[in-house]
Amino acid sequence: MRNQRMWGGIFLASAASIWGGMYVVSKVVLEVIPPVSLVWLRYVLAVAALFAMGQRQRVSWRVPRRQWLLIGAIGIVGYVVSIWAQFLGTALSTAQMGSVITAATPAFMAVFAHFLLRERITRLKMVSVLLATGGVWLIVGWSPGGAHRELGGAILFLAAVTWALMSVLIKKVPPASSLIVVTTYALLVALIALSPVALLQLSHIPVRAFAPVKIWGGLLYLGFVSTAVAFFLWNQGLRILDASTGGVYFFFQPVAGSLLGWLLLGEKISAAFWGGAVLIAAGVVLVIRKR
Numbered sequence: 001m002r003n004q005r006m007w008g009g010i011f012l013a014s015a016a017s018i019w020g021g022m023y024v025v026s027k028v029v030l031e032v033i034p035p036v037s038l039v040w041l042r043y044v045l046a047v048a049a050l051f052a053m054g055q056r057q058r059v060s061w062r063v064p065r066r067q068w069l070l071i072g073a074i075g076i077v078g079y080v081v082s083i084w085a086q087f088l089g090t091a092l093s094t095a096q097m098g099s100v101i102t103a104a105t106p107a108f109m110a111v112f113a114h115f116l117l118r119e120r121i122t123r124l125k126m127v128s129v130l131l132a133t134g135g136v137w138l139i140v141g142w143s144p145g146g147a148h149r150e151l152g153g154a155i156l157f158l159a160a161v162t163w164a165l166m167s168v169l170i171k172k173v174p175p176a177s178s179l180i181v182v183t184t185y186a187l188l189v190a191l192i193a194l195s196p197v198a199l200l201q202l203s204h205i206p207v208r209a210f211a212p213v214k215i216w217g218g219l220l221y222l223g224f225v226s227t228a229v230a231f232f233l234w235n236q237g238l239r240i241l242d243a244s245t246g247g248v249y250f251f252f253q254p255v256a257g258s259l260l261g262w263l264l265l266g267e268k269i270s271a272a273f274w275g276g277a278v279l280i281a282a283g284v285v286l287v288i289r290k291r
Contacts, residue, residue: 004240005240007240008236008237008240009237010237011233011234011236011237011240012233012234012237012252013252014230014233015230015231015233015234015237016234016252016253016256017252017253017255017256018225018226018229018230018233018256019099019226019230019253019256020099020252020253020254020255020256020257020258020260021221021226021256021257021260022221022222022226022257023086023090023098023099023257023261024257024260024261024264024265025218025221025222025226026038026086026087026090026091026098026218026222027090027091027094027098027261027265028214028215028218028265029214029215029218029219029222030087030090030091032205032209032210032215033205033209033215034201035084035087035088035091036084036194036197036198036201037197037198037201037202037205038087038219038222039079039080039083039084039087039190039194039198040191040194040195040198040199040202041198041202041219041222041223042083042219042222042223042227043079043187043190043191043194043223044191044223045219045220045222045223045224045227046187046223046224046227046228047184047187047188047191048223049223049224049227049228050180050183050184050187050227050228050231051184053180053228053232054178054180054181054184057178057180059178059180059181060178060181061181063177063181063182063185067173067174067177067182070169070172070173071182071185071186071189072186072189073169074166074169074170074182074186074189075185075186075187075188075189075190075193076189076190076193077162077165077166077169078162078163078165078166078167078169078186079166079186079187079189079190080190080193080194081158081162082158082159082162082163082166083159083190084194085155085156085158085159085162086098086102086156086159086163088152088155089101089152089153089154089155089156089158089159090152090156091152092151092152092155093152093153093156094152094261094265094267097152097153097156097273098152098156098257099253099254099256099257099258099261100135100254100257100258100273100276100277100280101136101153101156101157101159101160101280102156102159102160102163102253104132104133104135104136104157104160104280104283105160105163105164105167106164107128107129107131107132107164107280107283107286108129108132108160108161108164109164109167109168110128110129111129111164112164112165112167112168113168113171116168116169116172117168117171117172124286127283127286128282128283128285128286129283130283131279131280131282131283131286132279132280132283133283134276134279135275135276135277135278135279135280135281135282135283136153136157136160136276136280137276138272138275138276138279170182183231254277254280254281258273258277
């Protein structure tokens, strides 16, 4: 039993670390590919990977008609608005800021869960949201970098809030439905929505721009590793550990993102950054811990 729990922690920590590395990789790739186009290319690869996973598991691709509105909302809120905001906010700020601010997501889930799932908002949850909001404000308002850095932080805040909303919407998906099927169709909705802008942008990018290893390697990482592989690892871990315990491992995302941004991109870590990170961490720990 102890070994099984250990492997569950390894799976969850690996998935969160992969997502932390996503911000560093996207920071490099965004030098060549605009945010909307990068999101679109990532989803093309992710849909192919998830479809292959679904075929391997022999899932049924039929979805009840009443679930399509929910799937569409998940696709637009989570996979269009939130992911686009993640990439755009990262492009305007730093990989560190992207990974830390979006780590506030679990705290904001408490608010949406109250209105959509009728879960009670306790004082503990309210304090957690206030702490996370204060942490975001500290990072955005006091980190060096000027107006672009502050705008990037504000957009990343939008990414965290919309991802929290999407996460609560996923809880409304019936347990009998395959999460692989729901995610694949939600990504297809996002692909359709992003196609006009993405294809127009891609038509102005020369093919040789994709030649460097860091570009096509980054695309493969974003499409396959940070989506398909991390998705599989996270779900495997949650099968072993309960959700409240598993949520703690989400902190590996900002840690990995900050350290990789410092090591690979030469990004500086300010005192205000760490102060905001501590407040966000405190807020998330409060909301996911067992009382």
